[in-house]
Amino acid sequence: MYEIKVSGITCGGCVNSVTNALRGLDTKAEVSVDIKSQVVSIKSDKSQAEINATIEEAGFSVVDSKKIN
Numbered sequence: 792m793y794e795i796k797v798s799g800i801t802c803g804g805c806v807n808s809v810t811n812a813l814r815g816l817d818t819k820a821e822v823s824v825d826i827k828s829q830v831v832s833i834k835s836d837k838s839q840a841e842i843n844a845t846i847e848e849a850g851f852s853v854v855d856s857k858k859i860n
Contacts, residue, residue, distance in 0.1 A: 793839055795831045796855040797846055800824060805851070812849035816841060829854075 800806060806824045813822045813833055820835040833842060843853045 792832060792834045792859050793842055794857055794859050795833070795843065795846065795853055797829050797831055798852040798854050800826055800829045800831075800851065802826070808849050809846060809851060812845050813842065816845045 797809065800809065803826075806826060809824055809831055810822045813820055813831070813835070817835045817837050820833055820837070823832040824830075825832075831846065835842060839856055839858060843856050846853055
């Protein structure tokens with residue numbers, strides 16, 4: 792599982808954009824987005840680099856990214 796601090800998540804539309812982009816990368820991914828903290832949690836088989844790139848391609852900036860258990 793990865794926990795990613797993202798800049799620019801300010802509304803429900805942003806949450807949907809990030810969630811849909813990540814599910815496009817990995818249809819089996821478990822994605823959770825917290826608007827208040829702007830943290831994306833994702834459980835996926837994809838690499839951290841692929842996940843970060845997908846978030847950035849969706850128009851958001853990755854501030855910090857870490858793998859957690």
